[in-house]
Amino acid sequence: MTETTDQHAGEPDETDVTDVTDVTDVTDESKQGADGTDFADAPAWQQRFRAPRVSLPEWAEEAPDRSLFVSNATGTFELYAWDRATGAQRQVTDRPNGTTDGTLSPDGRWIWWFADTDGDEFGVWMRQPFAGGADEPAVPGLDASYPAGLALGREGTVVVGRSTDEDGSTVHLLRPGAAEPVEIYRHRESAGVGDLSYDGSLIAIEHTEHGDAMHSAIRVLRAADASGAGGAVVAELDDTKGGTEELGLTVLGFAPVAGDTRLLVGHQRRGRWEPMLWDVATGTETDLRLDLPGDVSAEWFADGSGLLIVHGFEARSELWRYDIATGALVRVETPAGTVSSATARPDGTVEYLWSSAAQPPVVRSTDGSVVLDPPGPKAPPSVPVEDVWVEGPGGRVHALVQRPAEGEGPFPTVFEVHGGPAWHDSDAFASGPAAWLDHGYAVVRVNYRGSTGYGREWTDALKHRVGLIELEDIAAVREWAVASGLADPAKLVLAGGSWGGYLTLLGLGTQPDAWALGLAAVPVADYVTAYEDEMEALKALDRTLLGGSPEEVPERFAASSPLTYVDAVRAPVHITAGVNDPRCPIRQIDNYVDRLAARGAVHDVYRYDAGHGSLVVDERIKQVALDLDFAARHLGTPPACGPRKEVG
Template sequence: MTPTSPRRSDPAPEIPDALFADPAAEARWRGRFTAARVSVPDWARDAPDRSVYSSNATGTWEIYAWDRASDTHRRVTDRPQGTRGGAASTDGTAIWWFDDTDGDEFGVWVAEPFDGGAASPAVAGASPGYPAGLELGRRTVAVGWSTDDGSTLAVSEDGAEARVVYTHTEDAGIGALSRDETLLAISHAEHGDSRHPAIRVLRLADGATVGERHDGVGPDGNGRGLDPIEFAPVEGDQRLLVGHERRGRDELLIWDLATDTESEVAIDLPGDLSAGFYPDASALLVAHTRAGRTTLHRYDLATGELSDLPTAPGSVGGADVRPDGTVEYGWSSAAYPSSVRALRPDGTDTELLAPPGDRPAPSVALEDAWVDGPAGAVHALWTRPEGTTGPVPTVFMIHGGPQAADEDRWSPVRAVWVDAGFAVVHVNYRGSSGYGSAWRDAIEGRPGTTELEDIAAVHEWAVSTGLADPAACVLEGWSWGGYLTLLGLGRQPERWAVGCAGVPVADYLAAYADEMEPLRAFDRSLFGGSPEEVPARYSEASPLTWVDAVRAPVLVLAGENDPRCPIRQIDNYLDALAERGVPYAMVRYDAGHGSLVVAETLKHTVAEIAFTREALGLPVPA
């Protein structure tokens, strides 16, 4: 378990009751946060009328059961800090969810009857740990967990005690279970590079390896990872859909284990690709991501024909194909809130699962900018308050990950900053996904510094174009974005007037010592070794190293139970700020890496905007 430091007192930000003097404006922004939302449902394979989804309808993200035949809904979980995700058993009789403690991500899978009842540990003999994948079959369950000792992958057949099929000190995870439940594909990093994993396929009858793929390092010197996505959903079909990056972007191939042959899926689209099988395995549902937006397509495996599936411009968050060919997907854009939709074979596209209550008010759209950076064009998405001209206070909202990206999607947080009079700029710096493998991997060996170079280029663009007021630029982010915020305040103090960092890495050496083992493996891949092996790289990348240069007021927000960016290393950084007399404030909450409680998220946003206004001397809008 992650060590924690004793609870302590730090200066707390003043959190006003309202951000706006106008009651209508106050109600509008709060309504965007509190409006109910739902996730794309997952359904039981052999009982597709039985579905599971997540919703914040009660003010906390929890798991819900949906019986489509009777159109009845039941809240499954009711936990103070919420529940992150669930799945339906293959026969639809049970719902699985991960039972951790106060958001610390350490626990076991539990199951309860679909129609209600007590939850109990779902896999006999499975040890507590951080989740490392789950696959549910008719007779077989494959489950993975990780601890400080490494990764363990196991199977349980017909409810029997879990049988370990793989264990290693390096990172590994459950990938895919064949439909006949004879083969299990796993992802592993025995080669020491968890950012670019290999695939092994095991025969469950005896644990023997029946196939291995490791793309290693490409001719450009960059790693090449493989991702086992899913087996063809047909009995006896041993084709495995695999994500690869052999040509420097995320693409697809099919590996037939019966013949040990590969066939690459040739799709002529410029961005990154992900996919899943249609129910009869005759086609793939393909998601194409480029420049922060997603399009959906159907790829016919026999003919190679690629058909566009009509969706509105924006981002797709999850998509799957029902037995009747209906594509269910989540959609949103910066201007319009999220919606779970059903695109039927006849082309009709309707809302599938409407959340209860009022819909949130729309916000403003995002625009694109391609900014010259030190290693090529940096893609930024930006918006400004309607009716404003000339330079305005600007928040540079830096995404986490780092293997993620900002997209044209709905964000109540962005919307309230805009309502409060700030322009918002998102930077898809080197390290971001969706712009090719070389862009994503450019931070290896030099994390933090590389991203800040791209952020600096976009900052200069925003100032030079008259968008951003150079005296009122705010650096803000959560997780890796929070880390870059603290690092930027120390390495680029002349650029930033305020910093707001949520669940950040603040002291990299202490963070490595305390964080969950999968993240240690990630860090070793990112830095090229452990702190003992490459100490100078960790020191260079640590915000604590640069704390002497920080001069902007700093707001830090962190969870007491966070296994990813643990609290002790954040306290070390706050101690350093206090010793140097840098003005700072701290919001602590009793959860993990972020909160699933809407009221807590709302509080964090109010704290950030109020802290920033005070630091910049900005009035509350009339």
């Protein structure tokens, strides 16, 4: 398993979880809200949040009946163990602000989980026996840090990536029987652990020593050498050298076969993400050249004979099996929509987490079964998306549009802006947009320049005019929405979380006549102060996006900072902020709010005691209710509990 910083990523994606089967130690309280309201009595929009969900189960490589998943069964997202042989399930973690980062040791004996403090993402790895027992520090001798990858070997080798403001990026190796780990890599720029080879002898890391945090290179290190120190360089793969264009690489995994030195690598050499095989011992590169449009990722089948291909194109995804010996590419049948994660089991079946905008997520198997089928309450469905393509200043912009089940336009319309920025909205189930639809709003989601899934040129277009470029694409779609009769021009809402929250505040200031309301969750509000306070990996990203630090390119930081335009904001704005947020820290939000208050601008601020988003269901419901009620007060639309018919 690898853990890396995902830029200014937003809150947990709801397509990563689905309904959960019977979980021991979970009471009927999971069917009630904090106020004791029964699930059946709650409005449909709240039921979508409250319905029990799980992530795609991870399984131990040497003990595939032992699985680990994330569930909100108690009302907070936590880790759960599942013994498939007996059917027994149990809750592994229990913390006030939840836990989602975890993995299994290859032999299935241990569950590793990351312990931060109240959502601040700064902490240490802990471990617990699979069958239950006391937690213990997993890697003695390492202080708290931001996680930057983790790899666990079959023979007991452990590789831990860390990131701190003081040390930059470091990688540490703990061998079986050793009392403490040894440091084998250090650099000021961002880096992280990619994978560990099957026999534990080779370590792949991703690094950005060249200074471009958006495009990684790969270095393979030896876990042990003649001196016993480890860390000797075996091979390098760096597509940022020898040309003017920066091309990124990503580690997808070593071959799961003893003695096989092939590493599955994602590359962008043809303007999109594709997989290739790189033999780190010989240097041989095998280009797969899959004839599929859009971005392509892959993982190994358990016997190493083939690859499970995940193909994303125009906000949908599908699965294929690639046979390495013959080059045959065979479709793995899945419903139309989005496969947000998938894994190939040892018996050759594929388990995958699927949803669509209309249908809640479910974990399915290619054997025809539902992997986890809950006896409890289900999330109500929502409405499907429509695809819209609009000509923008940088090319055709793809938007996903949802209309309320009742009524005719023009509707009050929420432009729900995704985070990242290296992310994209897809035809996947999401409770937040569904809540707006239930209250009579249309929802528009724009895959602006900077989004993934539309080629490297589209993703990389942000540099140096950060924020302003994305808003040009959103403006083009906004003009279409009004001209087509979908959107009421007097009731346009700009909303989003994380990078989407940043674009919301920036849009309210740079396009003050366009928006009637703004809803910004965990945003970048004051770019310079955010840079000073954010985690080190995000500082590197900001230097890449803007071409330097605030001291080096002050004019670019000023041009891209919402604080620069705060005095032009006319629309009422509601801001939600996590007081422990390391990505969009609280001080820079307070600076922005102080400026709003000084000029008497209409605004509300809600601060909650967690980090970059909440893993507590009641807290998420509260935040959505605050947004709905803020919009109702200022636009005259239905409040959070207003009567809306359930979508059938």
